Structures are given as C-alpha cells and as structure tokens.
Amino acid sequence: MIIKLEDVNYIYNPGTVEEVTAVSDANLELGGDSFTAIIGSTGSGKSTLIQMLNGLLEPASGQITYDGVPIYKKGKLNKEEKKALRQLRCRVGLVFQYPEYQLFEETVLKDVCYGPKNLGFSKEEQEEKARAALAAVGASEELFEKSPFEISGGEKRRVAIAGVLAMEPEVLILDEPTAGLDPLGKSQLLELLKKYHEEKHVAIILVSHSMEEVAQYADRVIAMSKSKIVLDGSTEDVFAHRAELEEIGLGVPEVCAFTQSIGLGDVLTVEEAAEKIMQVYGNV
Amino acid sequence: MSFIKAEKISYSYPVFEDTDEFENKKKTEDKPAVDPKARGEKALKEITLEVKQGQFLCILGRNGSGKSTFAKHLNALLLPTEGTVWVDDIDTKSEEQVWTIRKSVGMVFQNPDNQIIGSIVDEDVAFGLENLAVPSEQIQKDVTSALEGVGMSDYAKYSPNKLSGGQKQRVAVAGVLAMAPKCIVLDESTAMLDPRGRREVMETVKRLNKEMGITIISITHFMEETLDADYIYVMHKGKIALQGTPKEIFSRGTELYTLGLWFPQIYHLAYVLRQKGLDIPEDVIHADELKQALENLKKK
Numbered sequence: 386m387i388i389k390l391e392d393v394n395y396i397y398n399p400g401t402v403e404e405v406t407a408v409s410d411a412n413l414e415l416g417g418d419s420f421t422a423i424i425g426s427t428g429s430g431k432s433t434l435i436q437m438l439n440g441l442l443e444p445a446s447g448q449i450t451y452d453g454v455p456i457y458k459k460g461k462l463n464k465e466e467k468k469a470l471r472q473l474r475c476r477v478g479l480v481f482q483y484p485e486y487q488l489f490e491e492t493v494l495k496d497v498c499y500g501p502k503n504l505g506f507s508k509e510e511q512e513e514k515a516r517a518a519l520a521a522v523g524a525s526e527e528l529f530e531k532s533p534f535e536i537s538g539g540e541k542r543r544v545a546i547a548g549v550l551a552m553e554p555e556v557l558i559l560d561e562p563t564a565g566l567d568p569l570g571k572s573q574l575l576e577l578l579k580k581y582h583e584e585k586h587v588a589i590i591l592v593s594h595s596m597e598e599v600a601q602y603a604d605r606v607i608a609m610s611k612s613k614i615v616l617d618g619s620t621e622d623v624f625a626h627r628a629e630l631e632e633i634g635l636g637v638p639e640v641c642a643f644t645q646s647i648g649l650g651d652v653l654t655v656e657e658a659a660e661k662i663m664q665v666y667g668n669v
Numbered sequence: 670m671s672f673i674k675a676e677k678i679s680y681s682y683p684v685f686e687d688t689d690e691f692e693n694k695k696k697t698e699d700k701p702a703v704d705p706k707a708r709g710e711k712a713l714k715e716i717t718l719e720v721k722q723g724q725f726l727c728i729l730g731r732n733g734s735g736k737s738t739f740a741k742h743l744n745a746l747l748l749p750t751e752g753t754v755w756v757d758d759i760d761t762k763s764e765e766q767v768w769t770i771r772k773s774v775g776m777v778f779q780n781p782d783n784q785i786i787g788s789i790v791d792e793d794v795a796f797g798l799e800n801l802a803v804p805s806e807q808i809q810k811d812v813t814s815a816l817e818g819v820g821m822s823d824y825a826k827y828s829p830n831k832l833s834g835g836q837k838q839r840v841a842v843a844g845v846l847a848m849a850p851k852c853i854v855l856d857e858s859t860a861m862l863d864p865r866g867r868r869e870v871m872e873t874v875k876r877l878n879k880e881m882g883i884t885i886i887s888i889t890h891f892m893e894e895t896l897d898a899d900y901i902y903v904m905h906k907g908k909i910a911l912q913g914t915p916k917e918i919f920s921r922g923t924e925l926y927t928l929g930l931w932f933p934q935i936y937h938l939a940y941v942l943r944q945k946g947l948d949i950p951e952d953v954i955h956a957d958e959l960k961q962a963l964e965n966l967k968k969k
Contacts, residue, residue, distance in 0.1 A: 568931030634865035
C-alpha cells in the first residue's frame with residue numbers, strides 16, 4: 386500500500402500568538418515494500434507527521450491518500466462514511482512512544498485482543514489474531530495469561546506492539562520503539578521488526594534517534610528539520626550528507642565517521658567498515 | 670577517600686497481602702509498590718561498592734537488573750532492607766540527616782517533562798533553594814551560576830516548554846547544581862534525547878566532573894557514553910556481575926552479550942578486525958586509538 390502526501394501542512398494553535406507550523410509542505414510517498422526511517426531532532430515535526438499518516442491529526446491543508454483514496458473528508462459525514470474512514474485508517478498501525486503505558490487489560494492475551502475486538506471480529510478471530518501477533522513479537526505462550534503489569538519492561542514493550550500488529554496493518558509506524566530499552570532488548574526488537582517486514586511484506590516506518598540502528602535496518606531515510614523534509618533518499622545517500630545532518634543536530638553512525646576520518650569514505654555498519662579496512666590493511 | 674559506600678545492601682520492594690491494600694498504597698504513597706503477584710524476589714542482593722569523590726562512574730545492565738533501585742539508595746529515596754549505605758560518612762537511615770544527604774546527592778531522571786515544575790527556567794532552578802528558605806539574593810546568585818554551569822544562561826527567562834529535550838535536561842541538571850551537590854546521579858537522563866541533546870547533556874556533566882570535581886554516577890544503555898568513565902559497574906539480576914575500567918569491561922568480549930550489553934561501535938569494529946586477523950590491541954575502545962593501531966600496522 387502506498388501512503389501519499391501532497392502539500393501537507395500542519396499548524397498548532399492556528400490564529401493565536403502561539404501558532405507553530407509543525408509540518409510544512411510535505412510531499413511524500415511512503416509504504417510499499419520499504420523499511421523507512423524518519424530522523425530529526427526533538428521538535429522537528431516527526432511525531433506530528435506520523436500522527437497525520439493514520440488519521441489522528443488532520444492536516445491544515447493538503448491531502449493524504451492510501452492507494453489513491455483520501456483518508457480525510459471535509460464536511461459533515463454520515464455514519465456509514467465515518468465507519469468507512471475508520472476502517473480505511475486501520476490499514477495503517479501506529480505504535481506510540483512508550484506504548485507499554487497503554488497496557489490496561491487483566492491479561493496479556495486480552496490486551497492484544499482489544500484491537501481486533503473493536504474492529505468487530507468474533508471472539509475466536511480475536512484470539513487467533515492476538516496469538517499470531519504475540520508469536521510475531523516473540524512472546525511465549527506462558528505470558529498470555531499473565532497480567533501485563535508483572536512482565537519485564539522489554540516484554541511489555543513487545544506486547545504493546547503486538548496490540549497494534551493484531552489489527553494486521555499494511556503499514557506499521559513506530560515512534561522510537563527502542564527508547565529506554567537495554568542493548569539486547571533493542572536488537573531483539575529490531576530483529577523482530579525486520580523479520581516481520583520481510584515475511585509479511587508489511588511496510589515499516591521507524592522514527593528513531595539512533596543513527597546506528599537506522600543505518601543498520603532502514604533502506605530509506607527521511608530527515609526532518611524545523612517542520613521541513615530536508616533529506617530523503619536511500620540510507621547510503623542520506624548518510625553521505627554528514628555536514629547537513631550535523632547541522633540539524635543529527636550525525637552519522639560512529640563507524641561511518643571513523644572510516645571517513647581515515648579516508649575510506651562512507652559506511653553504514655561495522656561489518657562494512659571492517660571490509661573496507663581489510664581491503665586496505667589486510668595485506669600490509 | 671570514599672564518598673559513597675554501600676556495604677552488603679539488599680532490597681526487597683514491599684509486598685502487600687491483598688490487592689486492595691496494594692491499590693490503596695499505590696494511591697496514597699509515592700514509594701514504589703510492587704504487584705502482590707510478583708512477590709518474593711529481592712531487587713538488590715548484597716551489593717558492596719565504593720565511590721570516590723570526583724569519580725565518573727557508569728552503571729550498566731539490562732532493564733530490571735536493579736540499576737534504578739540501587740540509584741535510589743544513593744540519596745535515601747529508598748533505604749536498604751539489609752546492609753548500610755553511607756553518603757559522606759552519614760548512614761542514609763539517619764532520618765534527621767536526610768536533607769543533608771539529598772542536598773549532596775542530586776538526581777536527574779529520564780523524562781525531561783516530568784521533572785520541570787517552574788513556568789520560567791530560572792524559577793524552576795530556584796525551586797530547591799526556595800524550599801530550603803535560602804535568602805532571595807543568594808538564590809539569585811546560585812541560580813545564575815547554576816545556569817552558567819550548564820550553559821543555559823541565555824534561557825533564564827524562557828518558558829521550559831520552548832526548550833528542546835537536551836536543554837530541558839540541562840535545566841534539570843542546573844536545578845540540582847544550584848544545591849551545590851557533591852554528586853549528581855543521572856538515571857538514564859539521555860534515553861529520550863536526540864543525538865545533539867545527548868551530546869549536550871554528557872558534555873555538560875563531564876565538564877562539571879572535571880572542573881568542579883562533582884562525582885557523577887550515570888546509569889545508561891548507551892555504551893558510547895561510558896568510554897570516558899573512570900569505572901563501570903555492570904548489574905545483573907540485582908547483583909554486580911562485572912566491574913572495572915571501560916577497557917577492562919569491554920575486553921570481556923562476548924561475555925557482555927549474556928549480560929544484555931553490546932559493544933560500542935569502535936570497539937566492535939576493532940573486535941571484528943582482530944577476528945579477521947589484523948593485529949589490533951585488545952584494549953582499543955576510542956577512535957583515535959584505532960586510528961593509531963591501523964597506522965602502526967602500516968609501519969611494520
């Protein structure tokens with residue numbers, strides 16, 4: 386599925402002294418078969434942008450479509466139209482920052498059933514979808530009947546993500562899903578997302594502050610600064626713009642800075658850096 | 670001289686007999702309460718360590734390994750169930766000295782939005798001093814120098830909600846700094862920040878450590894932030910599993926994976942290069958060291 390944004394703007398507190406443009410003139414095509422990362426410093430507009438992608442925030446102007454169908458309609462809508470829009474927007478799942486704070490049910494399984502339940506699925510279907518989603522995030526069977534409040538931090542995070550996966554979105558957006566996790570928890574979660582992306586062909590849109598994880602997992606990177614999209618391209622292309630990235634408060638992965646400093650150009654991962662270095666120093 | 674000393678401290682979170690009691694407790698007290706179903710396990714098990722005045726210390730470990738529980742023992746937010754913690758030779762259990770302890774050990778937490786209370790930056794920084802009934806002229810001076818200390822003087826009259834995450838955390842550091850602490854504990858204070866914010870906060874605390882001799886204890890999941898530490902403790906399941914200088918810790922190699930840690934990128938690169946047969950010393954963790962090691966290869 387393709388999410389298309391045409392001349393999208395978003396303004397907080399319009400018409401007041403507090404007026405702030407959070408997203409200006411965004412033109413993008415997202416989704417497809419891509420693992421896309423959105424990077425940008427705090428306040429650059431990333432979170433506003435992703436909230437518009439599944440209908441949580443309505444653009445001040447411009448249009449957002451899924452495969453050509455608009456996800457916002459002006460004017461007063463009847464019940465049927467509202468329902469149709471809601472269903473349409475369910476094709477895109479959004480996982481907020483620290484999603485584990487939103488766990489609320491008595492058991493892990495019930496919590497993950499909540500989404501499919503709201504979509505009107507039968508009890509059997511809810512459970513089936515919830516079990517599949519929990520399996521996808523690597524949650525073992527023995528967790529299912531536990532209270533979401535007695536499992537570990539990393540497990541909570543993954544259960545909360547399963548809650549969105551259970552709605553079977555075609556595009557999955559995650560806002561800093563690894564924030565606060567320990568290194569092992571981070572890499573486990575990213576590996577799960579990668580696997581889900583590859584096996585189910587679900588497009589991933591990842592908002593992240595970690596240049597290292599972006600370089601390792603994304604195939605496309607969009608950089609935002611001061612409400613504008615300033616860089617958009619393949620991961621290699623974007624990280625080749627080190628000066629621009631540093632100017633907007635970001636940077637390149639440490640290994641990339643290192644290979645540049647010894648005249649070996651850009652790399653994205655430790656493995657790539659090692660290969661380049663071996664080519665030069667391997668036969669010394 | 671040791672500034673903080675923990676001797677065989679263990680801690681168990683309070684357990685309540687029934688759920689109602691737990692729910693009530695949760696509502697009325699801000700002390701952490703655990704679910705009665707999760708009873709039993711000690712959060713800290715016989716931890717013994719010493720922190721010297723002026724040290725830059727890092728604590729690493731998985732989520733749930735006991736890092737934050739331990740940190741809360743350093744300024745009497747929690748008291749050990751067994752064992753003793755001394756801060757500047759004061760037992761943290763001595764109730765009448767609790768404010769002396771909290772003045773000398775300040776804490777900065779993870780979420781910048783949960784620890785700023787003032788509606789103007791300098792008012793926020795003054796909050797702690799006002800609570801101690803410090804004369805207002807003195808407050809003015811202390812706030813000014815605290816904001817200078819974290820490089821935020823230009824923002825004294827700003828509303829905190831106009832600041833970036835990194836700036837908010839520096840304001841939080843200034844609030845602690847205004848109390849003239851001997852030690853600042855950072856409990857994952859950079860976890861929610863963007864790369865620039867992370868750099869700003871770490872550079873600020875490193876400077877306070879070097880220039881003012883303030884002891885820094887930093888709990889973090891970012892391996893790169895620990896490379897300049899004097900000493901690292903790695904916690905696992907409530908115990909100290911490893912301790913040493915950054916070079917000692919990271920040269921443990923894959924043993925770190927089992928403790929949920931990861932290699933910092935430059936060390937990782939050096940490790941892979943060694944495996945591929947390059948002669949790179951085991952203790953290379955900084956970029957300039959790796960650069961040097963590669964140059965040495967050329968000379969041979």
